[in-house]
Amino acid sequence: MEDFYQMLDVMEHPGEKVLATIVRVKGSAYKREGSSMMFFEDGSHAGLLSAGCLETDLAIRAAEVFQKNEAIILQYDMFEEDDMGWGQGAGCNGTIDILLELVTEKLTEDFLLVKRLLDRHKPVIGLKKLDKLGEYVFIEEEGEPFGNWSGPIPVIEFTSKSGIRVEGALTFYQHTYQPKPRLIIFGAGPDARPLVSLAAETGFSVTVCDWREQYCQKQHFPTADRIIVGFPDALLKQISFSPYDFVVIMSHHFQRDQEFLLSLLNKNIRYLGVLGPRKRTKKLLNRDHIPSSIFSPIGAAIGAKGPVEIAVSVMAEMIEVWRKPLHERVELLWTISD
Secondary structure (H helix, E strand, C coil), X not given: CCXXXXXXXXXXXXXXXXXXXXXXXXXXXXXXXXXXXXXXXXXXXXXXXXXXXXXXXXXXXHHHHHHHCCCEEEEEECCCCCCCCCCCCCCCEEEEEEEEEECCHHHHHHHHHHHHHHHCCCCEEEEEECCCCXXXXXXXXCCCCEEECCCCCCCEECCCCCEEEEECCEEEEEEEECCCXXXXXXXXXXXXXXXXXXXXXXXXEEEXXXXXXXXXXXXXXXXXXXXXXXXXXXXXXXXXXXXCEEEEECCCCHHHHHHHHHHHCCCCCCEEEECCCHHHHHHHHCCCCCCCCEECCCCCCCCCCHHHHHXXXXXXXXXXXXXXXXXXXXXXXXXXXX
């Protein structure tokens, strides 16, 4: 999902680090604005920004940032197709601007604060000055801005779109850090295992729920973040739902599935999917039509057969839903005194 979470995993590793972030893409590229990777003093790195055609040169330039202790912006022309071109053989057809900056103690502290806000389902906007490298600020909707920023903060739109903005004489990069999506699965049968594994690998935080303890065990779902055993009423009391939640009902037990579904109808969640044919879902709802907010049958229409293919189709559908903008928000004016 978001490279940012992989960066957080290595943010507190010992030694100096350089963060590389794509701030602008013109044309097509392997990854878009907001994608990031980390370089370490020993030459190793975490993450990727291309299909492998840029990382070697980026490592060399990161070494320069270590030596000079100065952030830099690089531009790679991926249009060129000769043997010396960056995009040769990579299928890219664009230019990529990448910001390389040293990860200071202050930046580490601020990123960890961003993580705590995201864990509370609060999106955060990050702004980085491009004409005064090293200055940045993080903004959440209800709290005070924090970071290393001089002067007023420009008017911003609280959206998920990333890119470079120009406000008067100020040029800055804007990115919205979204809370990690959570997949909650009601039903811990054997067919849930590939879905849990694939969702975790894709970047979802996964919670598995079932009243059958012999099914709902960590040994069956090693990549799940949380395992909850209990009947529907007890399970639902243990979960606080958010607009970043994806829910799949797949216990194969009609009465239990019905309890789960009816209890979730009015929850403010991003995705609600029910395994099985539409006819069964109508019976679960006890009505002749299925609300548009319910995905039934679940999964992208790829002709999937068997648990693994069905898991692939469900993940494809959920990724599509996740990538669609939630909504547009009004512009907010934030200022910090000089």
